[in-house]
Amino acid sequence: MTATPTPRVTIKDVAARAGVSKGAVSLAFNHKPGLSEATRDRIFLAARELGWSPSLTARTLAGSRVDVVGLAVCRPARALGLEPWYMEFVSGVQSVLTEHSSSLLLRLVRNMDEEVAVQEAWWRGRQTGGSILVDFRADDPRVAMTERLGMPVVAVGHPSLTGGLTSVWTDDATAVTEAVRYLAALGHRRIARVGGAADLGHTSIRTAAFDEAAGALALAGAWQVATDFSGEAGARATRSLLTAAPADRPTAIVYDNDIMAVAGLSVAAEMGLRVPEDVSLLAWDDSQLCRLTHPTLSAMSHDVHGFGADVARTLFSVITGGEGGSHPVPTPVLTPRGSTAPPR
Amino acid sequence: MTATPTPRVTIKDVAARAGVSKGAVSLAFNHKPGLSEATRDRIFLAARELGWSPSLTARTLAGSRVDVVGLAVCRPARALGLEPWYMEFVSGVQSVLTEHSSSLLLRLVRNMDEEVAVQEAWWRGRQTGGSILVDFRADDPRVAMTERLGMPVVAVGHPSLTGGLTSVWTDDATAVTEAVRYLAALGHRRIARVGGAADLGHTSIRTAAFDEAAGALALAGAWQVATDFSGEAGARATRSLLTAAPADRPTAIVYDNDIMAVAGLSVAAEMGLRVPEDVSLLAWDDSQLCRLTHPTLSAMSHDVHGFGADVARTLFSVITGGEGGSHPVPTPVLTPRGSTAPPR
DNA sequence: ACTCTTCACTGAACCGGTTAAGGGAGTGCG
DNA sequence: CGCACTCCCTTAACCGGTTCAGTGAAGAGT
Incomplete structure (x- = not known):
């Protein structure tokens, strides 16, 4: 340039x-x-x-603050765009950044190594004053990186994944348990879960919680499938779950996001199964999509926008040397709509 | 900080x-x-x-290039996240930025005045080396702003809206015409269009083109409704279009984005109308959503990711003083799927 | 043997701000 | 009248790079 x-x-x-x-x-x-x-x-x-x-540039160089917050999102090459969750999250983050008149430096990266490199370059180059870290996995290299660099960050993820970093998280285990209990209370005894990417920390947490809940309730059947969060994967998983004989297939399916739930809904329709009579569907991450389908999708809903805002506020407090203040956000609550009912 | x-x-x-x-x-x-x-x-x-x-900061100050590209997106307060279109677009932009190891400075603004202020601050403060301008409207103040500042930009919008700025655009008029002709060819004589925000330039272009196509084909009925692009608005518009007596209501509806088309689909279902037997639905901006519904949505599809990449490449060429190179991207092509058929 | 190039590298100014130390004017006080 | 103390403002160094004129040494040409 x-x-x-x-x-x-x-x-x-x-x-x-x-x-x-x-x-x-x-x-x-x-x-x-x-x-x-x-x-x-x-x-x-x-x-x-x-x-x-x-000039913010000169101001930054002269050693005062940096009014930019970094966010790197891992996407496979040539991503098909981000999920609704990210959009709402970013929008929430922005709402707070705007109040502080700072901006978001957004970068899509292909893998963890690249993210680490990008974050380090941003920080070293004084491009950012801090970062928001998302999508934690087990033994996440960003924990060590952050500590090495002394960079202010807020980690979005359960403390068991984010080491000593200041973090803000959703209590996924409780939410999964609640979802399973709800379906069981409706009378479902064979429940499946179409999960997200297996390498993501929160997916593992949900998987473990699902297993535990299924065990505690002594369900007759409990399936879990890992996907990549895409609609296609959700459709494929649903199709394979529902092709079993009626007596052997799940009567309820929980999805790890809303895109997959929508996909599942259309797979059910395509297979001639009625929702919720033949199979109940429960989505996660309640975006406007869930209210647009027919039947409308029951969902574990949470205020993603507010979540983003909370994370941004926490980051500002970390940057200004405030108390770390790791904390959970409200647990997603079940919003029953038209896609869940007692099994036939 | x-x-x-x-x-x-x-x-x-x-x-x-x-x-x-x-x-x-x-x-x-x-x-x-x-x-x-x-x-x-x-x-x-x-x-x-x-x-x-x-340090990029020092490097920037010392007068060489600025490796950051700005993008401000207008959203009403407390947006519900961005539409899929933006996500794919951003992802395409990023793919090119990454090759040049530069980043995207993203900002959600509430109105045009704020966008102008933000862009000006970015440029003046040497925060960005250029910007991508989207969502042009008639007499857009950003045209004058850009010329006044001498800031390198690429405008996403038809030249009739973007003044002398280098622009990259989709030939919406032709695409609308094609959509209407296709539906007419199937035998539809009463066609409606659920449009986007009325103040957006490309909405006006589509509206005019729709009118013209409807006139040229001497359709028996042609309706157009403006919305805010949200699923809720799409549902509302669809509901009001379909409540007319069967002989008076449209047999085909074109939507300005895919979210609204999905919403329209579920409204039809909720009203007991079969798609495509009772009413044909045609979406715009073919994201993965269109393939997830049942029936799948026919759409005017377009490589949004590639569009974003093209825009980013053009911006780099503008920044490095290359020939402006305004140009259209390929016109969206009709992808027929399950939601369109001859009227009963 | 002497000048002319070329090559590899140095030194210092500069980008546009911030900030600590300093200086001059005005007032209070013994 | 002299001294200390404020109050306002200026000066100059500094942040971490880039850039360009300039220097010194090696090699080429005559």
Whole structure:
């Protein structure tokens, strides 16, 4: 990238116009004491007239804060776009960043090594003042990286995965248990779960919780399948679960996100099974999608937007040296809609 | 945001360790001529040993390029996340940015004034080296802003909306015409369109094209409704279109995005209408959603990922002073699936 | 033997801010 | 009148790179 054709106006120009030194302008714009009201006004007037605002780059270099928060998201090559969850999450993060007039540096990476490299480069290069880390897996290399760099971060994930990092998490185990109990209470004895990517930490947590809940309730059948979170994978998993003989197949299926649940719904339709009469479906991550299908999808819903906002707020507190403040967000609550009912 | 606890390693440290001057290190890391192979190697070795990588901030300040591309997206307050289209678009943009090892600065703004302010601050503050501008409307203030600032941008939108800016666009008019002709060819004489936000430029273009196509084909009925692109709005619009007496209601509906089409599909189901026997549905922006419903949704499909990549490539060419190179991307093509058929 | 190039590298200015130390004017006080 | 103390503001160093004129040594040309 090359130079700009624009004659840039700098602090020097403002200082000259206001008849003061660069330092004075700096003081004024940082609302620091040591300037008379009159001078301050003169400086702001000059700045306004010249259309000047301080260069964040120079400001950053000069050693003050960095008003950018980093977020790297792992996606396989040529991703088909992000899931609704991410969108809502990002939107929540942004709502808080905006209040602090800082921005989000977003990067899609292909694997963990790349993410580590990117985060390190961002931090080393003072591109970001901190990062939000998502999608933790077992023995996540980012824990060590963060500690080595001394970089302020907030980890989105259960403390068992995020080591000593400040983290904000959803109590997936409890939510899974609640989902299974709910279905069991409706009378389901054969329940399946179409899970997310097996290498993700929260998937393992949900898998373990599902097993435990199934055991505790002495279900007659409990299946779990791992996928990649895509609609296609969800459809495939559903198809294979439902092709068994009626007496052997699950009467209820829990999905790890809403895209897969939607896919499952259409697979059921395509196989001539009625929802919820023949099979109950329960989604996760309640986005607007769940309310658009027919029947509407029951879901474990949570305030993803609020989650993102909470994470961003926590990051700011970490950056400003506040108390770490790891904490869970409210556990997803079951929102029954049209896709769940007692088995026939 | 406050200081970092990390002892930062700078170019000076690397220079000292390699026994050369700062300038030499700079030359090496920018692959500029004037250094012997031996020295170059020594410098890289030293850098590797110290774990140093150049500070982008300092590099930017020193007047070379800025490796960040800005994208501000207008969303109403507390957005429910972005549409699939944006996700795919962003993902395509990223794929190209990654090759140039630059990043995306993403910001959700609430209105046009805020976007203008953000873009200006980014550019003035040398936060970005250029921007991608989306969602053009008539008399868009960003055209003037861009020219005033001399900022490199690529506008996503038809040249009639983007003034003299370098732009990349989809030929919406032709696509709409094709969609209407297709439905007419199936035998539909009463066609409706559930459009997007009325203030968006491409919505107007589609609206005009729809009117024209309807007129040219002398359709018996042609309706158009504006929405906000949300599933809820799509459902509402569909409901009101389909409540008319069978002889007076549309037999085919075109939607401006896929979320609304999915919503429309479930409204039809809820009203006891069969798709495509009673009503044909045609979506826009073919994301994976369209393949997940039952029946699958016919769509005007388009390589959104590739579109994003194209836009990013064009931006790089603008930034490096290449020929503007405004151009259209391939017109969306009709992908017939299960939701369209001749009327009963 | 002497000048001319070329090559490899250094030194210093500079980018646009921040910040600590310092200086001059005005006031209070002995 | 002299001294200390504020209050405002300036000066200059610094952040971590880039860039360019310039230097010194080796090799080429005559």
